[in-house]
Amino acid sequence: MDIEAAYRQFLEARFEAYAQSLRFSELRKGVQALSTFYVQERRRLGGSKIFSSLGKRAAFELYYAPRHFYLIREILQGLGTPTPPGRLLDLGCGNGICSAAWASLLPRTPRIMARDISAHAIAQAKVLYRSLGLKANVARASLLKTPEVRAGDMLVLGFVVNELADAERQSLKRLLLNRSRKGMGFLLVEPLAKSPSRWWEEWVEAFPKEKIRQDMWKFEVDLPAAVLDLGEAAGLRPRHLGARSLYVKL
Numbered sequence: 001m002d003i004e005a006a007y008r009q010f011l012e013a014r015f016e017a018y019a020q021s022l023r024f025s026e027l028r029k030g031v032q033a034l035s036t037f038y039v040q041e042r043r044r045l046g047g048s049k050i051f052s053s054l055g056k057r058a059a060f061e062l063y064y065a066p067r068h069f070y071l072i073r074e075i076l077q078g079l080g081t082p083t084p085p086g087r088l089l090d091l092g093c094g095n096g097i098c099s100a101a102w103a104s105l106l107p108r109t110p111r112i113m114a115r116d117i118s119a120h121a122i123a124q125a126k127v128l129y130r131s132l133g134l135k136a137n138v139a140r141a142s143l144l145k146t147p148e149v150r151a152g153d154m155l156v157l158g159f160v161v162n163e164l165a166d167a168e169r170q171s172l173k174r175l176l177l178n179r180s181r182k183g184m185g186f187l188l189v190e191p192l193a194k195s196p197s198r199w200w201e202e203w204v205e206a207f208p209k210e211k212i213r214q215d216m217w218k219f220e221v222d223l224p225a226a227v228l229d230l231g232e233a234a235g236l237r238p239r240h241l242g243a244r245s246l247y248v249k250l
């Protein structure tokens with residue numbers, strides 16, 4: 001079975017599992033609470049705040065993670081589906097969605113390394129990779145403690161860089177600059193904000209022009225029906241996906 005089909009099945013099973021302990025109205029409230037977080041506290045979500053209750057954890061896994069999965073696939077296709085010859089490192093991996101989405105587009109499954117500061121996220125990522133048949137080295141660590149990368153490795157940073165404090169973000173930029181000189185590439189994805197973050201412009205300037213590409217994306221995507229129902233019940237527009245990305249090629 002392909003990875004995308006396996007992910008749909010996985011998601012169905014997770015909807016059923018959460019239904020044992022949460023009513024649909026609680027799930028909907030969890031989605032609304034996270035949506036408020038994203039809109040009002042975008043600058044500093046503070047790492048694991050989004051996983052602070054069962055309702056929010058469920059909302060993230062059943063609503064935001066699937067949207068990120070399909071969004072990352074669309075973005076990668078828009079970038080010509082880059083195929084990393086080395087490993088895929090998923091930093092701030094959350095449930096492991098971004099690397100799983102990338103793997104779902106590749107002819108051969110990549111070796112994945114995933115890091116996150118949240119114990120909950122790490123546990124979730126392990127379950128996801130196992131369910132999709134992906135081999136992954138998953139550990140709890142800050143993205144600033146990224147393992148030594150080799151030429152040909154690709155990093156994916158989904159919706160995490162905006163969450164960092166300024167000093168952490170500066171350190172990460174230096175780290176990525178250093179690693180990209182050694183033959184590593186990365187894809188960074190963040191929400192479409194009304195006005196671009198100041199750090200975004202600095203990052204675009206920092207990387208060599210011939211290597212970096214920035215994009216703004218908007219897609220209308222057919223998500224699994226249960227995800228659409230949940231988003232619509234929460235008063236959101238679940239079909240509409242948008243993001244900005246920075247891609248530094250190998």
Ligand SMILES: C[S@@+](CC[C@H](N)C(=O)[O-])C[C@H]1O[C@@H](n2cnc3c(N)ncnc32)[C@H](O)[C@@H]1O
Pocket residue numbers: 046047048050064065068091092093094095096097098115116117118121141142143144157158159160163164168
């Ligand atoms: C909004 S979630 C995104 C998760 C996933 N990348 C996705 O796109 O669905 C942000 C994640 O970054 C993690 N995170 C925040 N600060 C981090 C840090 N300094 N090092 C590693 N992970 C971090 C959080 O724990 C959370 O799982």
